[in-house]
Amino acid sequence: MKAVTTTGWGLKARLTLTDRQAPTRLGAEDVLVQVHAASVNPKDWKLNYHAAVLATPLMVNRLPPFFGDDLAGVVIDRGSKVTDFEIGDAVYGMDMRPRTASLAEQARISQKRIAKKPQSLTFAEAASMPLAAQTALQGLRKGGGRPGSRVLIIGASGGVGTFAVQIAKALDMHVTGVCSGRNIDFVRGLGADATIDYTLGDYRQSAGEFDLVFDVTSYETPLTCSALLGKHGHFISTGGQGVSMFGTPVYRLLGKKAGTVVVESWREDLETLNAMVESGQLKPIIDSVYPLADSEAAYQRNRSGRCRGKVVIDLAGD
Template sequence: MKAITTTGWGPNTKLILSEMDAPAKPGPDDVLVDVHAASVNPKDWKLNFHLAMAATPVGTQRLPPIFGDDLAGVVIAKGANVRHFEIGDAVYGMDMRLRTASLAEQARISQHRVAKKPKNLSFNEAASLPLAALTALQGLRKGGAQAGKSVLIIGASGGVGTLAVQIAKQMKMHVTGVCSTRNLDFVRALGADALIDYTKGDYRKTAGEFDIVFDVTSYETPLTCKALLGRKGHFISTGGQGMSMLATPLYRVLGKKADTVVVESYRQDLDTLADMVEQGTLKPIIDSVFPLEDSEAAYERNRSGRCRGKVVIEVLAD
């Protein structure tokens, strides 16, 4: 089968199209999926983990040489214990235990890490959701999201941010989005109640206090956002950058409310997201679509920092 692997090591690693063996038959709790689409996530390059350590042991297992976490596709085989899916079901999801290896024509994944694809989405749209939407949903929950609370979403025009704005509005929160000048109207259209243009000055000193500060860019820390939090504010980070990864747990040790989102892929949360999509309260935002053979260009687009929503890699055209 065709799949995306790497050549070389370190930050100059390139993604290449290769011929690989198809996955082995599914285990008792697994499904085998014909992959129609996958998507790019900043964690792939922010942590320089997938690129630099594609063949490095993790515990007793080695990371799969095939890239990609999110997938959407069709079940073509299933294990003996699989009760939630049938052959031919359209599914979407990801596996955060190691890597889904979704940038390939076929992928094997646990039945507990996928859900039925929202009926009103294409495979490309569904593939854009799992990691970003789960990060948004679980991050807001961790911050204690509830109706009437205020949330500041830093990076509101990106892959996680566009979904966090919509999910927070569905939770009936007061949402303020931080983005650049060119994205103000775009984020407003997603449902944000208020907007901050970060190019106009240091809003961190002047924007007031919020119940939740959700930094989906991973560039901020509880200390840089201290004036936004007040005494009771809760800082949430996606944690992909060094200072944020270090400062957030240290801040919590001091008795402050600060957390990093550690995403878990559960079928129940994927079902919740699918319900939101089918009810019209959540819409995936796709920045661009690349064919499988242009995966390197898709990652370059994601690294540009100018994406509105998610970059999708189409494995099999709808």
């Protein structure tokens, strides 16, 4: 089968299209998926380009050469204890232990990590959802978001941010989205009640107080956002940058309401998202679509920091 693998480590790492043997051994609760689409997430290139520089021997030994987390496709085989999916079912999901290896024509994944694809979505749209949309859902939940909560979403126009704005609105929260000026109308179109153009000044000192500050850029900390947090305000980060990843737990030890969302894929959460999709409350935003052979270019697009929504990789020409 055709599959994308990573060659090299650190700043010289590149993605290459190769021929590899298809998965042959299924666990009792695994399904084999013919992958129609996958999507790009910062988690992959951050591991490959940054953590590997610091801990190359460890990363080389633990991370498989295959790439990709999100997938959408069709079940073509199943393990002996798979009871909820049939061959021919259209599904989507991910598994981050450590990777789904979804940039391949076929991928193996546990039935606990997938759900049936919403009928109203294309495979490309469904593939854009698992990591980013579940990060948004689980981050809002971890931060205590509830109907009426005043939520500030930093990075509202990106992959996680576009989902976070829509999900927060679906859960009846009051949403303020932070983005650049060129994306103000776009974020308002997602349903944000208010927007802030971060290029016009340091909004962190003047935007007021919020019940939940959800930083999906990973560049902020509870300290930099302290003026944004109300008396009982909660700070949540996606934790992809070093300062946020290591700093946020320290602030929590000091008694601050702060946390990092470490996303997991669970069928129950995917089905919650399905209900929002089918009710018209949630719509994936696709920035761009690349063929499998151009996966390196897709990741470079994601690294640019200028994406509106998700970058998707099409494996089936759908």
